[in-house]
Amino acid sequence: MDHETFQSWLEAYGRAWTTRDPKAAANLFAEGATYQETPFVAPLRGRQAILEYWFHVSQSQEEISFGFEVLAVTQETGIARWWASLVRVASKVRVKLDGIFVISLDAENRCATLREWWHRQEDRTGESGAASGRLAEAGSAA
Numbered sequence: 001m002d003h004e005t006f007q008s009w010l011e012a013y014g015r016a017w018t019t020r021d022p023k024a025a026a027n028l029f030a031e032g033a034t035y036q037e038t039p040f041v042a043p044l045r046g047r048q049a050i051l052e053y054w055f056h057v058s059q060s061q062e063e064i065s066f067g068f069e070v071l072a073v074t075q076e077t078g079i080a081r082w083w084a085s086l087v088r089v090a091s092k093v094r095v096k097l098d099g100i101f102v103i104s105l106d107a108e109n110r111c112a113t114l115r116e117w118w119h120r121q122e123d124r125t126g127e128s129g130a131a132s133g134r135l136a137e138a139g140s141a142a
Contacts, residue, residue: 001078006105009078009111010078010101018064029047030110032047036114065084067084079103080103082100082118084096098118101114101115
């Protein structure tokens, strides 16, 4: 893997998430890929499981923005900091996420393994992003 390839993959991941396109997200992964959302849950295994996960994400989130910064790239692994904001469809709660990806790509530049660590901040006041809102950190993005 090189910096440009990793950056391109992250850009495609961000596009799939912000456009709420589960097929585009799943197509970024190898058939036998693993996707570990947090260190304390078993990883999703296989493109079909990843597609089902992203289908749920696409239905439960809106007004999504995504950004990233590549921190390191080796031949085997890319590490990036990422951040996102979104609104949960059901509750209309605004959520901010900040995390780290550790990703390996296969020879076709599809993700073979994705591990992430992230924190969440929720604004339960609805309209306001002010610090006076009730905030929660860590937990599920969905």
